[in-house]
Amino acid sequence: MHVNGMTVRRFATPAAAAGALASRVAGCVxxxxxxxxxxxxxxxxxxxxxxxxxxxxxxxxxxxxxxxFNLDEFVGLxxxxxxxxxxxxxxxxxxxxxxxxxxxxxxxxxxxxxxAECARYERRIAxxxxxDLLLLGLGANGHVGFNEPGRSLVASTHITRLTATTRTANxxxxxxxxxxxxxEALSMGMATILHARRIVLxxxxxxxxxxxxxxxxxxxxxxxxxxxxxxxxAVEVWVDDAAGGALSEHGA
Ligand code: GLP
Numbered sequence: 001m002h003v004n005g006m007t008v009r010r011f012a013t014p015a016a017a018a019g020a021l022a023s024r025v026a027g028c029v030x031x032x033x034x035x036x037x038x039x040x041x042x043x044x045x046x047x048x049x050x051x052x053x054x055x056x057x058x059x060x061x062x063x064x065x066x067x068x069f070n071l072d073e074f075v076g077l078x079x080x081x082x083x084x085x086x087x088x089x090x091x092x093x094x095x096x097x098x099x100x101x102x103x104x105x106x107x108x109x110x111x112x113x114x115x116a117e118c119a120r121y122e123r124r125i126a127x128x129x130x131x132d133l134l135l136l137g138l139g140a141n142g143h144v145g146f147n148e149p150g151r152s153l154v155a156s157t158h159i160t161r162l163t164a165t166t167r168t169a170n171x172x173x174x175x176x177x178x179x180x181x182x183x184e185a186l187s188m189g190m191a192t193i194l195h196a197r198r199i200v201l202x203x204x205x206x207x208x209x210x211x212x213x214x215x216x217x218x219x220x221x222x223x224x225x226x227x228x229x230x231x232x233x234a235v236e237v238w239v240d241d242a243a244g245g246a247l248s249e250h251g252a
Pocket of ligand 1: 040041042043044045071072136137138139140144145146166169170
């Protein structure tokens with residue numbers, strides 16, 4: 001279905017969505033072996049990465065010429081810290097496929113000069129020719145990447161302060177020790193995100209239903225950063241029945 005310029009695709013289960021997304025990404029890499037991908041972390045994409053690794057193992061996709069940029073990273077963690085998003089990506093994806101290490105790009109949350117690090121990342125994305133396909137998750141509070149709800153949003157890659165709910169949502173990466181979750185992160189900004197040629201946002205589970213509804217049907221507001229995706233020409237919102245539940249109740 002098409003709503004507010006966005007294509008909404010609904011799947012019966014998270015597994016069905018993850019499998020379809022892996023097939024989509026594999027197809028895009030087959031069509032353009034030099035694809036530049038933007039990648040998310042979080043619990044939602046774990047099954048998708050497992051499916052993509054499985055497709056790689058079956059010889060259906062070759063990542064050797066592809067490039068990746070991750071969306072965000074915590075501030076103050078060494079790249080090999082067990083709670084870092086880089087570690088997450090290594091565990092779930094990079095460690096199992098044939099991406100060239102030189103083509104994997106990450107924000108370094110331990111950089112001495114974080115503003116310079118953000119500027120470097122923007123330049124690096126531009127030098128790669130921009131993001132061809134950006135995959136996104138969705139925070140229950142409507143955030144994308146680490147663009148948190150607020151009175152304003154930042155366009156380019158920047159340092160951001162995490163809300164209490166986002167820190168709690170990420171505590172599992174830190175052995176459920178909330179005190180160990182960093183208070184700050186680096187994130188692609190809304191313009192970095194909206195400059196991607198194509199975007200697929202994946203949201204599953206009833207905890208995301210309200211945010212999905214606000215993203216798809218609500219007004220464009222910095223209180224729901226994901227609502228800015230309505231401005232993009234090529235956005236797909238992929239949901240399971242639980243996350244999409246609040247859409248059908250309202251006839252969308
Ligand atoms: C995290 C990440 C986001 C992610 C979101 C949802 O804080 N910064 O990029 O999409 O929150 O995470 P989950 O999939 O675990 O619900």
